[in-house]
Amino acid sequence: GQQVMQxxxxxxxxxxxxxxxxxxxxxxxxxxxxYKQRPGGHPVFLIxxxxxxxxxxxxxxxxxxxxxxxxxxxxxxxxxTTDVGTYFCAARxxxxxxxxxxxxxxxxxxxxQP
Amino acid sequence: xxxxxxNPRYLITVTGKKLTVTCSQNMNHEYMSWYRQDPGLGLRxxxxxxxxxxxxxxxxxxxxxVSRKEKRNFPLxxxxxxxxQTSLYFCASSLLTSGSDPPGExxxxxxxxLTVL
Numbered sequence: 001g002q003q004v005m006q007x008x009x010x011x012x013x014x015x016x017x018x019x020x021x022x023x024x025x026x027x028x029x030x031x032x033x034x035y036k037q038r039p040g041g042h043p044v045f046l047i048x049x050x051x052x053x054x055x056x057x058x059x060x061x062x063x064x065x066x067x068x069x070x071x072x073x074x075x076x077x078x079x080x081t082t083d084v085g086t087y088f089c090a091a092r093x094x095x096x097x098x099x100x101x102x103x104x105x106x107x108x109x110x111x112x113q114p
Numbered sequence: 115x116x117x118x119x120x121n122p123r124y125l126i127t128v129t130g131k132k133l134t135v136t137c138s139q140n141m142n143h144e145y146m147s148w149y150r151q152d153p154g155l156g157l158r159x160x161x162x163x164x165x166x167x168x169x170x171x172x173x174x175x176x177x178x179x180v181s182r183k184e185k186r187n188f189p190l191x192x193x194x195x196x197x198x199q200t201s202l203y204f205c206a207s208s209l210l211t212s213g214s215d216p217p218g219e220x221x222x223x224x225x226x227x228l229t230v231l
Contacts, residue, residue, distance in 0.1 A: 006156075033220070042204060042222040043157065088157060092217065101172045102147065102217060106156035 004029075004091050006105025014113050019076040021108035023089035030092040032065060032072045037107070038085045046074075076110075084112050116141045118223035120205050126229045127195060135190045135226050137205030145210040145217045146188040147172070148180065150201040151225075157204070163188055164210055195230040202227050 005024045013019050023032065031050045035043040047056055049065035049072060056063045062075040076083055086107040118139045127133055139146065147162040149172075159172030163182040177199055179191040188207075192199060206220040 009154075035220070042225050043206075043220070044222070045219040048219065090157075090220070101159045101162050101170065102220070103159070103173065104149075104157040106154070 004089060004103050004105045006089055006108060008108055009106065010109045010111065012111045012113060013079050015081060016078050019079050019083070019110055020073055021087050021089075021110075022071065022073045023091070023105050024071045025091060027070070029069050029072075033090045033102075034063060034072075034074050035088045035090060035104075036085050037088065041085075043088060079110070079112055081112055081114065084110055086110070116221070118205055118207055118221050120203075120223040120226050122226060123224065124227050126231065128231050129196055130194050133192050133195060133228075135192075135203060135205075135228070137188045137190065137223060138186050139188075139205075139207040139221070140186065141207060141221065142185065143207035143209055143221070144185070146182065146205065146207045147217075147220070148178070148188070148190045149204045149206065150174065150199075151204060152201050160190070160203075195228075197230050200228060200230050 007022050033048045034046040036046055037043045047063050052069050053067045054065040060077045064073045086109050088107045089105040090102045121136045144165045148160040149157045151157050158174045160174055160178050161169055161172055161180040163169045166182050166185050169180050169182055182188055203226045205223040208217045208220045210217055
């Protein structure tokens, strides 16, 4: 089936360094959502991007949606230990009509070394 | 408090013994969904429902059944569980404003860890 590729799978950073995770699709995406899952927890919604080229910021987090609506990124500036967890993108694959299921990327595990 | 609840939270069972994992939400959401999470595979959608009596297959529906008789409840049924269904299961719900709009923010339940021996 249709897939959303997310890279990298793991990212080790020193506290204070920046972090970026990327999601890519071979097909046009209707929208893209980002979630964070803390170890032992459940996914928690961060943001949804809908428009081509859209950029949204939440404090140290910057989310981008590509012009062609086939890729997206999440960038964290100056990571903190509270940023530890797995970050997932999720996309509704454009079907031309009607709601569709959500496809999640496999996630990027962010590990922070103090 | 707005929430999605799942029961049980932990379950150990044996191959072939039918089981049901319940999911309930109190936010009047139209869209409900079940996911399984496995190491290295991320979250994969099993089934979803856009409203009462409307269900559809996700990416990995084999071996699972669902029903949506009421808006707030979306149980996941394993008629004959097998060891490859050992996983962490999440239920989620969200608003769905119309049939052509994407599901909005997904609210996830706490998860059900299932082990099939």
